[in-house]
Amino acid sequence: MQPQATRMRMPSGRAGVAVKGVLLSLLVVLASVASLGASGGQNNGNATGAKETKGIIVAVSPSSRSLDQGQSAAFDVTISSAGGFGGTVTLSAAGVPSGATAAWSPSSGVFTSGSSTKVTLTVSTNPTTPTGKFDFTVTATGGNFQSNAAKAQLHVKEVKRNFGISGSLTGALAPGLSLPIDLQISNPENKSIAVTNLSASISQVVRAPGAVAAGLPCGAADYAITQYTGTYPLTVQPGATSLSALGVPQGSWPRISMLDTLLLQDGCKGATLEFTYSGTGQAN
Known part of the structure; x- marks a missing residue:
């Protein structure tokens, strides 16, 4: 009986070794598949990557500027060489409002492959330039x-x-x-003004000397x-x-x-009121 018990333990030990061997082989196979998947993804990316197109890339900053009629606004324009482009570049702006001019500093530049530079675009308006928001391109x-x-x-x-x-x-x-209060309005400009707001307020009450005493x-x-309610x-x-x-009733x-x-208001007898007036107006 004793020899039989020994023979039964031996196969059990071998079976355990065999199972471990199978699990180890399975892990190796899975690792190999994962490695192949990662490697295959990189190869595909390189294979399908398109070569950069030769040309010029332009960007404008900021995307919007506001100014009053007769003023100027500056934009930063970045010009970059792409795909090995090289040569002399000239700049232009289309769509600025009528009566406005576009000026470049510098007006042109020579580029080598991979180079970039920044220039200034200044848009100048005059007092008769139309108002509104104008989209333009560079x-x-x-x-x-x-x-x-x-x-x-440009606004x-x-x-x-x-x-x-x-x-x-x-x-x-x-x-x-x-x-x-019949307000008096003086216009020092050489053209008419459209007054769009009028207001009045008391800035000070100056009491008579007797009331102060x-x-x-x-x-x-x-x-x-x-x-004003007109x-x-x-x-x-x-x-x-x-x-x-002006014919205002x-x-x-x-x-x-x-x-x-x-309350007793005797202190207001003989008092002098000082007013502050304000308003807004636009050119016609």
């Missing part, structure tokens, strides 16, 4: 090669015009009373302003004019009122 040409059309945008805004505003009251205020209060809180724009020709001269003029409060 291209570079060298021999028989033309670059991509790099896109950019031309209507320039603001300077003008003056003044006004005064034609009578004395009392609690519960309001008075209109007696310590009687009076301030902006004792008054209220109703702003239509816009108001066309103002060169020179001086007023709301009344008095009911639309700004008004100043003295409030009738429960």
